Amino acid sequence: MGLTFSSTGRNLRKTPILPQTGITIALMGNPNVGKSTLFNALTGKNQHTGNWPGKTVELATGCFSHKGQNYTLVDLPGTYSLVSKSPEEEVANDYLLCANPRLVAVVCDATCLRRNLALVLQVMQKHPRVIVCLNLMDEAKRDGIRVDISKLERLLGVPVVPMSAGTGQGMDEFLDRLAPTLKSDGHQHTLLSPHATFTGSKERKDQFLAQYFVREGEKIATQCLGGNTKRKTLSQRMDTIAMGKITGPICMLLLLFLTLWITIIGANYPSQMLQECFDRLGLLLQKALTSTPDFIRLPLLDGVYATMTRVIAVMLPPMAIFFPLFTLLEDWGYLPRVAFFTDHAFQCCGSCGKQALTMCMGLGCNAAGVMGCRIIDSPRERNIAVITNAMVPCNGRFPMLISLISAFFGSKGAYSALILMAFLLLGVVMTLLQSKLLSHTLLRGDESSFAMELPPFRRPQMRKLLYRSFVDRTLFVLGRAVMVAAPAGLILWVCTAIAPNGISLLTHISNFLEPMGRGLGVSGAVLAAFLLGTPANELVLPILLMALGVGDSALDLLGAGWTWQTALCAMVLCLFHWPCSTTILTAYRETKRLSITALTILVPTVTGVALCLLLRYFFALMA
């Protein structure tokens, strides 16, 4: 899960098809033990990894071969047990029962083996062939933890392979031990079935089962662990600052500010340079195409080319900086800390801290954020998170905000970063307010509980990080934007060029919306741009510029008679209006309820309209 090819792309609407070639191996394990890392190491794929629990919410499959034998690997979502009924656990459970893989590889974290063995024991009960991958051995070594592998193997009765999937250590041994394990009849049950030994009510039985395996697992693990397990690790020392009562929130705001500041500073010049390059290229193209007839050349150059290049110039630089920074925070393990700090605020508003995680993902792409809401257990809170997700600016709207801020509120990096941060925090505040409103009116219900694992800080793998953030996220999201921009540019050109009675279609739409736009402190053209930009919010600024018939950058809006008040209203509307069509579709797909989907559109829009009216009233008072 996360902002990946599959969660933001065409595959968004497809259900994964499980290829049936070779022997199927299922990867299971507690959340955040490195299943996806192992999956990538074995299959050479780039399944999204990140240092927070609950990131894989769908099955991912990949193939690999070893010694002439083909294997299909299935990456299941992380689960603590097979007893509970949370969605990801049901996915894992159903897969184990229905697809019946030939072998289950249970991935364990060597640094917290005492917890991880519970799942191993549960899987051993349900499946005859199990192999244990003891991952993160390098971290365990660094923390001074020793694991007696042969003893563990003997006590469990299944093969145990020590490895570090991040560095690739232990992969060969794992591959070599696959074949013998597959040939064997399976392990002997060393545990009595707890179902047979316990009598009582269903509730009591469930509660008993949940702790039974953990207790047994802990017993086994304690016998195999050696070394100094009580030593304070580097991550724990870092936590004293990152999660301190006073330093923690300061760190959080500082990190947010730094991310935005670096993005703005880094994006300004490349954006201008790109635009200049594209302009020159456009002139060259114009010369090259002089011989072609007008009705081909004009739509291509003024429509498709102009819109596409504007989208690229505005989007590429901020994304190429923001995504690696965000991925860095994600891989490092900072995101769950954000959830920790914000949980109380969300609890007061009838929601939970995991919503902060989905909002962080919304910063990248709202569709991915909506999909990420699966990590929230309670359906009521999940719906709230889905509805309010679009109130966080995605990367399609970020560039518009940045350009407007730079054009109207000073282009000094730190200053504009502060304004951008203020806007983001406004988004957060409105999200909280609307969550509270929703949980008191339409989505009433009990507040649920919140139990989240805070993973240790891990050193991000830089090479993979750069690859993933750049190729997987930046180029992909850009590619999608360009794919939408090209046809949209053509339609837009038609809208501006076809002008019966001298008034173009776009002007007609703008004029029609003018009274409404005036009422909101902007103009009809802005509303028309938002309306036509529904397929992709990246298009809003280019459409706006085209509708007003001014130059290439937001600075030219000054020439169109815009004041800072107009810009402020436009920015508020940019932050709060209906989400893009992909997000709306994803919201419907995730909730399967039209009412929730309608609310996803209505809630941000109403918020934006209300805020704009308020601003206008305020301006009128000032004038």
Added chain:
Amino acid sequence: METLSHFPAERRMVRLRLAVITAEEGKCLTMENIMPLSQLQEGSRAVVDAVFLKSAMGRRARELGFFPGTEVQCLRRAPAGSPIVYSVLDTAIALRKTDAKQIQVRLWD
């Protein structure tokens, strides 16, 4: 209580009786070294005595290691006082205060 505490056997009886009462009420006690998990000081260790959480959260808490007999340590509180991070079975788990109130612990001695 003061007088009883000199006699281990009686003390155990009292504790047993109180445990029965609390189990019926589904609430934690505060006495001597027994308290709800939410009242555990930052940095101190305790052993889980009883878990009164119901249904899904009860299961989840048990899976995470909160069941009678496991050792927990309170690592830190959020600035707002909730959630609270506990170290249980070598992992840091954040629980809300309202949930932590329903887990009874005995101080580590």
